[in-house]
Every structure is written in C-alpha cells, then in structure tokens.
Amino acid sequence: MKRASLQENLLYHRKLKGYTQDELADRTTVGVRTIQRIEKGEVQPHLQTVKLLAVGLGVEVDDLLVLDNPKEEPINRKWMLLLHASPFFGLIIPLANILFPLFIWINKADQNPIYDIHGRAVINFHASMSLLILISLLLFFALPGLNFFITGFIALIALLFSIRSTLSAMESGTYYYPLSIPFLKKKNQ
Structure with missing residues (x-):
C-alpha cells in the first residue's frame, strides 16, 4: 500500500507488522531515535537507512519510499x-x-x-x-x-x-x- 510520504509509509508498515520502534531497531542496525525522527518527519534518511528498515520490515524499498515522477x-x-x-x-x-x-x-x-x-x-x-x-x-x-x-x-x-x-x-x-x-x-x- 502506498502512502503519502516516507514517514507515513514507515509508520504504516511498522504497525502493520505489529512492531514497536524498539523491536524494529532490534531487527535492524538503525537506532530507535533515528526511527522516531523519521516517523516524525524530522529527518530524511540516507538510502542505506531506508534499505535497512525495508529489510527489517520485510518489505521492498519502494514500499517505503515515495518516488516522484521526474518529468x-x-x-x-x-x-x-x-x-x-x-x-x-x-x-x-x-x-x-x-x-x-x-x-x-x-x-x-x-x-x-x-x-x-x-x-x-x-x-x-x-x-x-x-x-x-x-x-x-x-x-x-x-x-x-x-x-x-x-x-x-x-x-x-x-x-x-x-x-x-x-x-x-x-x-x-x-x-x-x-x-x-x-x-x-x-x-x-
């Protein structure tokens, strides 16, 4: 399911899997504070961080990222x-x-x-x-x-x-x- 932004997509998929922020941090090498800041929209993470979160959630990177049409x-x-x-x-x-x-x-x-x-x-x-x-x-x-x-x-x-x-x-x-x-x-x- 596509959502409007990375923060919404991350929150949606994390809750869909039933993970807390701590549990997602344990499943990845991404810190809890970083996950909190992404979900609040305070930061735009590096692509490597998004890849780690996608693997931890068992989803594709495209499910988290909202790719704009460059045209x-x-x-x-x-x-x-x-x-x-x-x-x-x-x-x-x-x-x-x-x-x-x-x-x-x-x-x-x-x-x-x-x-x-x-x-x-x-x-x-x-x-x-x-x-x-x-x-x-x-x-x-x-x-x-x-x-x-x-x-x-x-x-x-x-x-x-x-x-x-x-x-x-x-x-x-x-x-x-x-x-x-x-x-x-x-x-x-």
Missing part, C-alpha cells in the same frame, strides 16, 4: 512560477494581477491540488490588495494628500509579499499572503 517536477515548478509571478503583469495591464492567475487557476486547479491551493491564495491576495487600493483611492475625497501615502503603502506591501511568496513557492512550495479576504474559499471535501 512532473519541472512542470510543477513552471506552473507554480507562472501562477505566483503572473500578477506582476498587473503593473502593466490593469486587473491582470487578478485575471492572469485566475485563468491559470481555472485551467490547472483540477490537475493538481497544489495548483488549487496556491491559485486560491494568489487570487484572494491580489483581489484583496486591489480592493484596498481602490478604497484608498476613494479616500481622496475624505483625506486628500494622505491617501497618496496609503495607496503607496498598500501597493508596496502587495509587491513585497508577491515577490516573497513567488520565491518561497519556487524554493519550498510555500507562500505567505497576509491580509487576504477569502473570496475563493476552499472546497469542502
């Missing part, structure tokens, strides 16, 4: 870059910061849950920032002069968090978009 990784990175970086077209074309990621999200969300999650975050953030900028521009009538600084501050925040999240998505697959109104809510599964 998918560049595609993921390209789409993630496009999804997170496409809002920068909004600096040239009005509302492109929302429309471009929206079109990408509509086309890719069903193919991979990561695109769905990241797409919603990007669209929610940029829609929220656009709404805040519109409100700050309307403040011209109430606070002439001051609204210029508010609008500039919001635009700067949007730019900085867009750059940060784009880089973070490319390096670690994470993002951080604060002040987002959840216009596109997560699907109930």
Whole structure:
C-alpha cells in the first residue's frame, strides 16, 4: 500500500507488522531515535537507512519510499512560477494581477491540488490588495494628500509579499499572503 510520504509509509508498515520502534531497531542496525525522527518527519534518511528498515520490515524499498515522477517536477515548478509571478503583469495591464492567475487557476486547479491551493491564495491576495487600493483611492475625497501615502503603502506591501511568496513557492512550495479576504474559499471535501 502506498502512502503519502516516507514517514507515513514507515509508520504504516511498522504497525502493520505489529512492531514497536524498539523491536524494529532490534531487527535492524538503525537506532530507535533515528526511527522516531523519521516517523516524525524530522529527518530524511540516507538510502542505506531506508534499505535497512525495508529489510527489517520485510518489505521492498519502494514500499517505503515515495518516488516522484521526474518529468512532473519541472512542470510543477513552471506552473507554480507562472501562477505566483503572473500578477506582476498587473503593473502593466490593469486587473491582470487578478485575471492572469485566475485563468491559470481555472485551467490547472483540477490537475493538481497544489495548483488549487496556491491559485486560491494568489487570487484572494491580489483581489484583496486591489480592493484596498481602490478604497484608498476613494479616500481622496475624505483625506486628500494622505491617501497618496496609503495607496503607496498598500501597493508596496502587495509587491513585497508577491515577490516573497513567488520565491518561497519556487524554493519550498510555500507562500505567505497576509491580509487576504477569502473570496475563493476552499472546497469542502
């Protein structure tokens, strides 16, 4: 049975065999603390350690390791870059910061849950920032002069968090978009 990660696979097969962590350590030359850290996801063990654990559990290495399709990784990175970086077209074309990621999200969300999650975050953030900028521009009538600084501050925040999240998505697959109104809510599964 395939699970989502090495830590889940190890835990699943160890419990399936009815072994405690100590018993598995006795059956291999892998220490109890190492097994604990692998199962908690704190470390990524060497292949030799995975082989020893597989032998100790009486399973194949493939039953523990989750091997990614190497052809998918560049595609993921390209789409993630496009999804997170496409809002920068909004600096040239009005509302492109929302429309471009929206079109990408509509086309890719069903193919991979990561695109769905990241797409919603990007669209929610940029829609929220656009709404805040519109409100700050309307403040011209109430606070002439001051609204210029508010609008500039919001635009700067949007730019900085867009750059940060784009880089973070490319390096670690994470993002951080604060002040987002959840216009596109997560699907109930």
